[in-house]
Amino acid sequence: MAAVGLWLTAAIVPLFAQHALHVEARVGFGGLFRAGSWTPVSVTVTNLGADVSGLLSLQIERGERLGTARFPVVYDQPAEIARGGTKEYSFIVPLDTSVYPLTVTITDGDRADGGAVAHTERFDLRGRSVPGRLALVLTRRPELDFLLPLYNTREERGLELVYPLPEHLPDHWHGYDAADLVVLHDGRLHDLTSRQVAAIRDWVASGGRLVVSAGAHFGPSQTRTLLPLGDFTVRETTATTTSAAGFGEIGLPVAEDERDAVVVVSAFAEHGSRISRLSVGRGEVVLLPFDYAQLSRLAPLTSAALWSSLLETTPADRRLPTEVRRRVFETDLLANQLALPIYRFPSRMAVLGLLGAYVFGLATVLMRAASERRSIRRPLVLAATAAAVAAMIAIVTAGGHIGLTRHMQPVAALALGLERAELPETGGYAVVTRETALFSRRAGEYHIGYAGSPVVLPMAERTHHTRQDEQTVRQRVTVDRWGYENTMALQVMPFELHSSVRSGPGFAEVVLTNSTDRRIRDIVLLRNGHPEHLGDLDPGSIVEHLSLVKPDTGFRSINWEEFVGDDDLRPNRARLVGDIARRQRFEGSAAADLIIVGWTEHPLLPMSLEPAFQTTIDLHVVTIPMYLGRGE
């Protein structure tokens, strides 16, 4: 018996020791995502076998735009799953394409040596990419579906409506990157966590549009949940006609035979009982005091026009041309950091001249060889020889050009971050936009490793003081962002600079406090394009500077290299400071009266990046515009 028992134990225990993992992945919203957007991915693992202690890896792949190579990017999370347990792991990843599948791998064992692969599964993304608009609607009833036939045809899909469960919404703002519109209706809003509401608020402030549809269902519970977005306390619930619901105030007509339709509206304590648009950062909250489902039944034409305006326009700030200029400017800066030969190609005429010399030399040699009389004059032979030499030079130059662009680039990848803080007059948020681009040039490809998105930060501290002849604004911006899991490239270190400007006629007093643990080198103050060197700023130290108005000296005579440190990057830095100053001078806006450019001693970005960018990042640029207050 004992022997049989031992045999059974020996036979059965290994069966239990084997891994039996069941993995499900939820990609995007309702399985849909937009290529090129940050996308929430949730992986649910059920363990029916032995305990697993290791890593859960989510691998996405990016393809070269012009080549055939594929770059895997892996996101890891520690995975501890006991036998019989189910766990969910959330990621927000930049999905570039639906061509390549997602791969989930679970490893078991010591992380130091990689562990053993317990489970691998691929999830096909084909057919899940949204080509048109994507709206997320938090509701119990899918009553916006009447829009689908208006936007979608058999050949083309212009709108996708997703009705997600509250618990499936991401709790980081960039997880909503793919959404064009978020609608809060009568879904279980109280199930939203404070992190989810904060994420929606930050997404709106970065330029998104949120529609809140009130009505008979909207009560204190909803008001409490949405408090971070604004005070939506309902004073009373009444009935009114469609024509009195405020469509005219947002520029929308009401159909003639629908003017007298009666809808139930919530009268808000702050916003009344008419449609309101509330600015939050660069985006807006559209407050509909009525139940949109009721409106669509009573006034279908007016309802369709309303949703059309909400879906097909973007919040006004997003359309500002200044944004476009800023992008171009940054791209120019980026290019300026690269070797000039690839920034400007040789001129067409130069190419014609050089290759033409080659053809001339060749033709002359061939003619001479063909000539039986050998009567070509000596000068012509000399000219042909010179042309042949020129052609050789051209070819060697071209070869060198290729060599330079392919191999002599100081680094194959280069990161440049540019920060701008914009303080809207209405206040409430400092919108800090940060564009970080990792630039790599492989073969014939110009590869952007990552281009950043706007980031929204609440103001930690802001005070205003107004005196008779001077205005002061204090601001503190804490930069700690790009989320928690963007290990691909953007785990930016916390970075704090406190700045204070006191200005009056003819002077500006600047106080800078470095609260980081990094030294800021070669700080240059640019005031209307004029540079002043403030020197280095050690961690925890303060620099005070009194800037007096200077005569408008010749801009072109400025030697920018005097204002930057003496190292290998000096020419690039000088060019960058000059570019910023030129742009400031060109725009001449009071809002950008003062700019400080500094250089961190060490890069803020991590040195270990995705495989395509495993090269040293040698330059990081931080610009912190400081604004003069407008008084109160």
Place this chain on the structure above:
Amino acid sequence: MPNPLLTEAVAVYLRRRGYVVLHAAVALTMTLAAVAFWPPHGLLHYFRTETQPLVLHATLIVQVVLVTAASLTAGLDTIAADAIIRHSEWLERTALPVGVIVRGKLVAAVIHTAVLTLLGLPATVVAAGPAGSGLAPVFVAQLVVFGAGTAARTTGMIVSHYGERNYVVRITGGWVFLALLFVATIIVYPPLNPIAGVALAPGASDLDPILESAGSLLAATLLLMIWYRVSLARHRERTQGEVPNA
């Protein structure tokens, strides 16, 4: 002892004005192609629009079409026709073995096609700069051009044999070959299409597809050369009976 046909070929290629014009025209056309398709914008334009300068694509495609057409024309014996006619008469009268003639003709064809290919190389190397392409894909693409050129040259020589008996073949044979090479291969076997082959070169990080294209074309050329050997033997059988040995 040098092959008498090679000696004759060198004389034809170097001494005849028609061939001088052909070689100069190939180099000139390649130059004009590189200049015409030279990127009109700086790097930033392509960077922002997420496109790539087309100069290398265009230059390589022009080169492959040009070299193929020139090789076909040379294979059909329509350049320096007076010398070729005398050469053909000599060929019909000579008692040289078929193997010697085949070796001489094919070696001359290979060398001449290589020269034609090399004439366009500087323009493609210059064009590789703005395209940001490495030299390796450009050089491998030259193998594709060379393979297409030798195939066209050999086909031209075969067509000229059959064309002596059939005027329709002589007039249309070259066009049919070009149609097969540039159009039909896309459907039948894409690696045999030289345009598709060279179009892979700009920005290529993997050389294998281009090498496959070059290998396919060179293998096809080898088959055509065997066909040429057979057709020349039949030509000798036909002509030796009419003309007494010298």
